[in-house]
Amino acid sequence: MDMLDFFPSSILQAADTSWQTVTIAQRASSAFRDHDLSGTIGYLLLGLLFTAGLLTVLGLVLIYAERKLAGHFQCRLGPMRVGWHGILQSAADGLKLLLKEDIVPENADKLLHLGAPVLSLMATVLTLAILPLSPTLQVVDLNIGVIYVTAVTSLGVLAILIAGWSSNNKWSLLGAMRAGAQIISYELSATLSLLVMVLLSGSLQLSEIIQSQSDGWWIWKSHLVGVIAFVTFLISTTAELNRTPFDLPEGESELTGGFHTEYSGLRFAFFFLAEFVNMFVASALIVTLFFGGWMPFYIGGWDGFNSIMGLIPPGIWFAGKSAFFIFLLMWFRWTFPRLRIDQLMSLEWKILLPVGFINIFLAALIVLFEWHF
Amino acid sequence: MNVHVSTLDEKTRSSLAIESHSETEEYFINMGPQHPSTHGVLRLILKLDGETVREVIPVLGYIHRSIEKISEYSTYRQIVHLTDRMDYLSAIMNNWAVARTVEKAAEIETNERIESIRTIVSELERIHSHQLGWGVLGMDMGAFTPFLYGFRDREMITDILEETIGARLTMNYIQPGGVMFDIHPDFVRKVKEYLAYFKPKLDEYEDLLSGNPILQQRLRNVGIMDAETALSMGATGPVLRASRVPYDLRKIEPYGMYGEVEFRVAIGTAGDCWDRYYVRIEEMRQSMRIIEQLIDNIPEGKFLLKKPAAKLTIPEGRHYSQIETARGVLGFYIVSEGKETPYRAYFRTPNFHNLWSLTAMAPGGRVGDLVAIISSLDLVIPDIDR
């Protein structure tokens, strides 16, 4: 159509390279097919270790980064005492939380109180497994990746609701109810934005969504639809992550900690870890869907520039892009005040959701008439 | 006349006994005494319907230190140092309230230098009090960063005051008949430097928080209090002025050097949280104006006209005098028997009266609104309990 002449076809991201993707699960199954038992077990263990290691490293690094960034946003230094510039601070804190007394309120529902943090962390770990960190660094590449992510991250809200209920504390319950209302509402528009990208790329598989961006990231080549989807997704994931300006479920100044008021020690650490790793998951999803995943940044026609960009390994690209979005989320947190519960709801139901519906309709039109590049 | 005073027990019991016709049930929740946004040990008993506040019952006394009773056994100079511990963010102004009452009662003369110094340090303290109020409001609204920016600028003022006075919080500076120390030689220069530094910073405050649409949404049309309610609740200071009552003792009944300087009284239009917030921002500007006018021409003279060891008695009778602190009218009432210590002392503290306007404003709002209202009242709890 005429729209194509309007833009010189993909200035950004023109170097068309296809990437061979091999996941750890694929390696394991091919080893199994070759009757290589030790290889199979080895790859399965590698997958487990990778997820567990990623969880720990992300927890340590992100908590340290948040505290350090918060410090410098606020003219402070942040942690300085443990290790060089406090680099071991989060490890020390983790150790402290590990050794702390595990306090359970007398009238709490003991089983649910114990289960909630585990469920919260589980929902996070399960999503880590399918994130394509690089062409060869992905534990399992599900063909329903996008649906899987939406389904599994929704388990997190159950954990929060259970935590609030089982604590037997009115403040916790208020926080949990807020979280329930908020996360379920914002999941709608998050899913709508995801669907836009699914429409455009024609696949639910995360690695294929990335492959479909080899000739240009979706944020560049999907006209306004992608940008609107991106902004909606950014806002709604921030809300799902319970981060400022949508941190009502925890809302320290209102609810004294919200759903995790009654948690201490390792159980609190689980919630805390889940929150921070979720932040990475959200950023990784944004990167995967809109910013080409592990694709390098190319500019059409600049071959010299492109070959330099191509030298940087895809894993680094992915890490760098997600780091930027994590930084953005932290930046939001240390700048903005928090919304009120009714304002939060009206933002979702009166603005984001209608916009999302119109957007998905437009996206369908674009895909139908093949207007995108 | 029979006045029925309902106890806390009665209040909570009676409303629980009411049979609810709807499916929902109202419930009580304790906000405080340990709660991050009650700014200390204030306890509020909230009757909530879901998230909507139906009733607020403030419970006081968690930090009662019987300052008034101790005052009955203290000489007037010793009372001054007790007042530091009431509204610790306007310690100097509290000192001034006692000093002014004693000076009026005992007919102690002061000179222009003393009054100038008193006015300047009081206005500096008003600025730093409002800076903290600004930051704390930001923090209560969920933005942690303004709190530290407010504190950073406040620390600079306390540094200036520390150089002259020697203390950062409990100043004990203004004495009956003068001030405790003469201003430090660097004082004038540093104050001027600070004003030059803080003016652009105040614009930054506005960009960071006032201009933020989220904050405006949180504050505008929340906790509206009309002028009549404000007056009947006995609210003073920025809380009253936000309700469009231009009552400022510095203007209405000038003391110190306020009669000789030009400044405007900041008022609000609707009496909501936004007005209370913005009145404080505007007052910082006006305070800077006052300091600018005074700082260059502090007259020469003695800084303390009455010997600090000399006996200080005030004539028999009742004496009252009041000044405008950062939070409103602070009055000091003495019943004297002509001795060195008062027979009875009473402080009319601004926060105690401002607190009760909460009960008029909060019902109908959400818990988040309640936090905004408490924050916009800028309460200092030790001042309520004394």
Next chain:
Amino acid sequence: MGFVNFESAKESSMDFGGLPVEVVEAPRGAPSNTVLGTLPNIRKVLFSLFKGMSITLRYLLHPSTVVTQQYPENRNELKMFDRYRARLKFTYNEAREHHCTGCLICEMVCPNASIIIHNRKGPVTGKKEIDHFLWRWDICTFCNACVVACPHNALEMTGNFESAVYDRRLLIYNLNAYAGPPANALKKIEDPEERKKAMEARDVYCEFTPMAGASLPGIAPLAEKKEQD
């Protein structure tokens, strides 16, 4: 979405009980609810959000704006102001003679009895002189009344604010380095030997102070403990 127009701050004059009061009104933009009004509002909202974020970013990118003081590390460079009120001390002249006559004015003006003075009849002069000047750092409010009230300038407040100890009783100090007459009275004693005899050395913890003769785990016995100036 209403957005406050900050230029709308109005200056005017109001009447308050017959008294004209110059006032300045807090700005308050009217919310525009029309469809056409929404777009400029969205632009304004986005702009103001970016403005707020640019402020925090600027501080992040300029580490020179950090105001943190690394306290225990900067102990050597940390200088308190001369007038800082933390620890009460006796003033001494070059010969380490104090000026306290034991007139009890400071004890009288002290609002919470953190100064307790024990006087004695001097063995050499036969006149009233100071024996123990007890100061309770644990309850002192640093109001400076004693320093201002002292007619002989025998007291001063110093900037030594580090009062942390493991036992509260360690904060009760004996301020005078010696029990004996003040510098003025000592001048009248001609014989240096006699003068020395008139000055009986006193420790920070002795007799009336609770730690006199006692020891606590982890705290050096009194004999080795020197007064830290």
